[in-house]
Amino acid sequence: MTKTSITLPDIAAAAGVSKSTVSLALQDSPKIKPETKRKVLKAAKQLGYVYNRAAANLRRRSSEIIGMVINDLTNPFFAELAVALERSFTDSGYVVMMANTSEDMQQQEKVVRTFAEHSAAGIVICPVFGTSYEQLTSHTMKGLPIVSVMRPIEGNACDFISPDNIAGSQAVTAHLLVQGFTRLAFLGGIDNTPVYESRLAGFKAAVSKAGIAMETCEILPCPPTREAAAKLIIERAKQGPLPEAIVCYSDVIAFGVTFGLDRSGFKAGKDVAVTGFDDIQGCNVFSPSLTSVHIYTDQLAKLAAESLISRLKDPERPISNQTVMPKVMVRESSILNK
Amino acid sequence: MTKTSITLPDIAAAAGVSKSTVSLALQDSPKIKPETKRKVLKAAKQLGYVYNRAAANLRRRSSEIIGMVINDLTNPFFAELAVALERSFTDSGYVVMMANTSEDMQQQEKVVRTFAEHSAAGIVICPVFGTSYEQLTSHTMKGLPIVSVMRPIEGNACDFISPDNIAGSQAVTAHLLVQGFTRLAFLGGIDNTPVYESRLAGFKAAVSKAGIAMETCEILPCPPTREAAAKLIIERAKQGPLPEAIVCYSDVIAFGVTFGLDRSGFKAGKDVAVTGFDDIQGCNVFSPSLTSVHIYTDQLAKLAAESLISRLKDPERPISNQTVMPKVMVRESSILNK
DNA sequence: CTGAAAGCGCTAACAC
DNA sequence: GTGTTAGCGCTTTCAG
Numbered sequence: 001m002t003k004t005s006i007t008l009p010d011i012a013a014a015a016g017v018s019k020s021t022v023s024l025a026l027q028d029s030p031k032i033k034p035e036t037k038r039k040v041l042k043a044a045k046q047l048g049y050v051y052n053r054a055a056a057n058l059r060r061r062s063s064e065i066i067g068m069v070i071n072d073l074t075n076p077f078f079a080e081l082a083v084a085l086e087r088s089f090t091d092s093g094y095v096v097m098m099a100n101t102s103e104d105m106q107q108q109e110k111v112v113r114t115f116a117e118h119s120a121a122g123i124v125i126c127p128v129f130g131t132s133y134e135q136l137t138s139h140t141m142k143g144l145p146i147v148s149v150m151r152p153i154e155g156n157a158c159d160f161i162s163p164d165n166i167a168g169s170q171a172v173t174a175h176l177l178v179q180g181f182t183r184l185a186f187l188g189g190i191d192n193t194p195v196y197e198s199r200l201a202g203f204k205a206a207v208s209k210a211g212i213a214m215e216t217c218e219i220l221p222c223p224p225t226r227e228a229a230a231k232l233i234i235e236r237a238k239q240g241p242l243p244e245a246i247v248c249y250s251d252v253i254a255f256g257v258t259f260g261l262d263r264s265g266f267k268a269g270k271d272v273a274v275t276g277f278d279d280i281q282g283c284n285v286f287s288p289s290l291t292s293v294h295i296y297t298d299q300l301a302k303l304a305a306e307s308l309i310s311r312l313k314d315p316e317r318p319i320s321n322q323t324v325m326p327k328v329m330v331r332e333s334s335i336l337n338k
Numbered sequence: 339m340t341k342t343s344i345t346l347p348d349i350a351a352a353a354g355v356s357k358s359t360v361s362l363a364l365q366d367s368p369k370i371k372p373e374t375k376r377k378v379l380k381a382a383k384q385l386g387y388v389y390n391r392a393a394a395n396l397r398r399r400s401s402e403i404i405g406m407v408i409n410d411l412t413n414p415f416f417a418e419l420a421v422a423l424e425r426s427f428t429d430s431g432y433v434v435m436m437a438n439t440s441e442d443m444q445q446q447e448k449v450v451r452t453f454a455e456h457s458a459a460g461i462v463i464c465p466v467f468g469t470s471y472e473q474l475t476s477h478t479m480k481g482l483p484i485v486s487v488m489r490p491i492e493g494n495a496c497d498f499i500s501p502d503n504i505a506g507s508q509a510v511t512a513h514l515l516v517q518g519f520t521r522l523a524f525l526g527g528i529d530n531t532p533v534y535e536s537r538l539a540g541f542k543a544a545v546s547k548a549g550i551a552m553e554t555c556e557i558l559p560c561p562p563t564r565e566a567a568a569k570l571i572i573e574r575a576k577q578g579p580l581p582e583a584i585v586c587y588s589d590v591i592a593f594g595v596t597f598g599l600d601r602s603g604f605k606a607g608k609d610v611a612v613t614g615f616d617d618i619q620g621c622n623v624f625s626p627s628l629t630s631v632h633i634y635t636d637q638l639a640k641l642a643a644e645s646l647i648s649r650l651k652d653p654e655r656p657i658s659n660q661t662v663m664p665k666v667m668v669r670e671s672s673i674l675n676k
Numbered sequence: 677c678t679g680a681a682a683g684c685g686c687t688a689a690c691a692c
Numbered sequence: 693g694t695g696t697t698a699g700c701g702c703t704t705t706c707a708g
Contacts, residue, residue, distance in 0.1 A: 007685055018695045023687060031693060048478035053455045054392040055685035058700045065456075074619065079417045083438050095452050098436035100421050114433050117391045118403075140386035226623040255623070262625040281412065285564040285593070287600040345701055356679045361703060369677060393701035396684050
C-alpha cells in the first residue's frame with residue numbers, strides 16, 4: 001500500500017475544481033475543457049498522485065485484472081507461453097496477475113479463488129490435468145470467465161485454445177516414417193491425459209497409415225521432465241536394441257532422451273532419430289539441433305486473449321474451441337547421419 | 339469481476355445478524371460466539387459468497403499484494419527464481435502479482451506503477467540493469483517498499499539480496515586452476531553491469547592469486563543467451579587455439595558455449611573445460627553434466643520475502659544488503675577426460 | 677457479544 | 693462544462 005494519502009479531493013483543492021471534475025479529467029473525458037485538464041494533470045503530478053484502481057474498480061464494478069494460472073513455470077515451454085500470454089493481455093490494456101500452481105490442484109483452487117476475491121475480470125489458465133470448471137469455481141464463483149490453453153477443462157465448460165496435437169504428432173511421425181524407419185517409439189507424457197492421448201493418437205495414426213503394425217512400436221509414458229525421460233531411456237537401453245526413431249511427447253522430454261541416450265552410449269541424430277514437440281527456443285541451440293513441432297505459441301496466446309476478452313464483453317457467447325495447426329521443423333536430430 | 343452481488347448484508351440477512359457481525363465472523367474474531375460464526379459461515383457458503391478484498395483493502399488501507407517484477411522469465415534461471423520467490427511470499431500469506439519486463443525499462447516503470455495503483459504493499463524485483471529507485475518510483479510512489487534480488491538498484495536505496503558473486507566465481511575459477519590450466523577465459527555477461535563485474539572480479543582474483551598473468555586470459559562478454567554465447571565461441575574458435583578452460587557468466591551461457599564448441603568440432607569436458615554459474619536444474623541432465631556455482635535460489639527467495647515483509651512492518655528499518663555464500667558443484671564439464 | 681453509523685477513494689447520475 | 697450527491701463492499705470505533 002502506498003503511504004501517500006493524496007486523493008482526488010486533494011487534487012481538486014489544488015486545482016481549484018471539484019472532485020468529479022478531477023475524476024473526469026483523469027479519464028480524459030471530452031466533457032472537460034482542455035485547459036482544465038492541463039491544470040488538473042499538473043496538480044496531480046505535483047502532488048505525486050497515485051491512482052487507486054481498487055477504489056475505482058469497486059465503484060465501477062468491473063476490473064481490468066486478468067488472473068493467469070500456470071501449471072509449471074519451470075518448464076521452459078510453459079514459461080514461454082506465460083510470457084506470450086502476458087504480452088497479449090497487456091497489449092489489450094489488461095493487467096495480469098500471475099500464479100504458478102506446480103501442478104497442484106489445491107494450490108490451483110486457492111489461486112483462482114484469490115484472483116476472484118481480487119475481482120479478476122477473468123482467468124486464463126493452463127490447468128492441472130483433471131481440472132473441472134465446477135471445482136475450479138468451487139460452486140461459488142459461477143460465471144467467472146475462464147479460458148484454458150493447451151489443456152482442456154473437463155466438461156467442455158470453458159473456451160479452449162490449443163494446437164492440433166493429433167495433426168502435429170502425425171506429421172512429425174510421418175516425417176520419420178518417410179525415411180524408412182519401422183521400429184518407432186512414442187516416449188513421454190502422462191497416460192490418460194488429453195494432450196498425451198492426442199499426441200499418441202497422431203503417432204498411431206501415422207504408423208498405421210504407413211502400414212506398420214503397432215506391435216513393432218513401443219509406447220513409454222513418463223512425467224514431463226528431463227530427469228524422468230533420461231532415466232526411462234537409460235533403463236530401456238539396458239533391455240535390448242533401441243527403436244530406430246523416438247517421437248517424444250515434448251521438447252523437454254526429447255532433451256532428456258538425448259541425454260539418456262548419450263549416457264547409454266548412443267547419439268541422437270546418429271544412432272537414433274529423435275523428435276520433440278512445442279519447438280521451444282532451445283531446440284536450435286542444442287546438439288543435435290532438435291526436430292520439433294512448432295505450435296505457434298504467440299498465436300495461441302493471442303487467441304486466448306481475444307477469446308477471453310470477447311467473453312468479458314459478451315458472457316452469453318457460445319463456448320468456443322480453437323485449434324492452431326502446427327508445423328514440423330526438421331533439424332538434425334531426426335535425420336540419421338551415420 | 340465476479341458477477342455475484344452477494345455481499346455482507348446478504349449474508350447478514352440470511353443469518354439473521356448484522357453486517358458487522360458477519361464481517362467479524364468471517365475474520366474469525368474472538369468477539370463472535372462460535373455458534374454465530376457457524377451460522378454465518380454456513381449462510382456465506384450457501385449463498386456462494388466471494389470475499390471482496392479490494393473493498394476490504396480500501397477500507398483497511400493496506401493490502402497483502404506483492405508485486406513481483408522479473409526481467410526475463412524465459413531465462414530458466416529467472417523462471418526458477420520467480421517460482422521460488424512466489425512460494426516464499428505465498429507461504430507468508432501474501433498474494434503475488436507477477437509481471438515480466440523483458441529487460442525493458444519502460445515496461446518496468448509501467449508495471450511498477452500499475453502495481454502501485456493496485457495498492458501493492460511492496461515490490462520484489464529483478465531489475466533491468468541501470469535501474470534507480472528514483473525512476474522506478476517516478477518521484478510519486480515514494481516510500482513504496484522495494485527489495486531487489488540478484489541485481490542491485492542504483493543508489494543503494496533498496497534492500498538487496500544476492501549471492502556472493504565474487505566468491506562463487508573465484509572458487510569455481512580456482513577449481514579450474516588447481517587442475518593446472520593456465521590459459522583461461524571468462525565468457526558472457528554484459529560489460530559494466532554489477533553482476534558481470536563481480537563475477538569477472540572473482541575470476542581475476544583467482545587468476546592473479548594463482549600467479550598467472552591476466553594477459554594469458556581472455557575476457558569475452560556477450561548477452562546472456564544461448565544463441566549469443568554459441569555465436570561468440572564459434573567465431574572465437576575460428577581465430578586460433580581455444581583457451582583450456584572457460585568460466586562462463588551463467589549456465590545459460592555455458593550451454594551455449596558447449597553447443598558452439600560442438601559446432602566447432604570441440605567437446606566441452608574433453609577438449610575444453612567449461613563451468614557455469616547459477617546451477618539451474620538442467621545442469622545435471624546435460625552432456626557433459628555442467629560444473630556450476632550453486633547459489634541457493636530458495637534461500638535468496640526466502641531472504642527476499644523476509645526482508646520485504648520486515649520492511650512492511652517497520653518502514654524505518656535501515657536498508658540491508660544480504661549475501662549468500664555459493665558452493666561449487668563439480669561435474670563432468672570441468673574435468674578434462676581425454 | 678452484537679448492532680449502528682461513518683467512511684476508505686473513487687465514479688456516475690443528475691443538477692446547475 | 694462543472695459541482696453535488698450518493699453509494700460500491702467492506703472494516704471499525706463506539707454504544708448497548
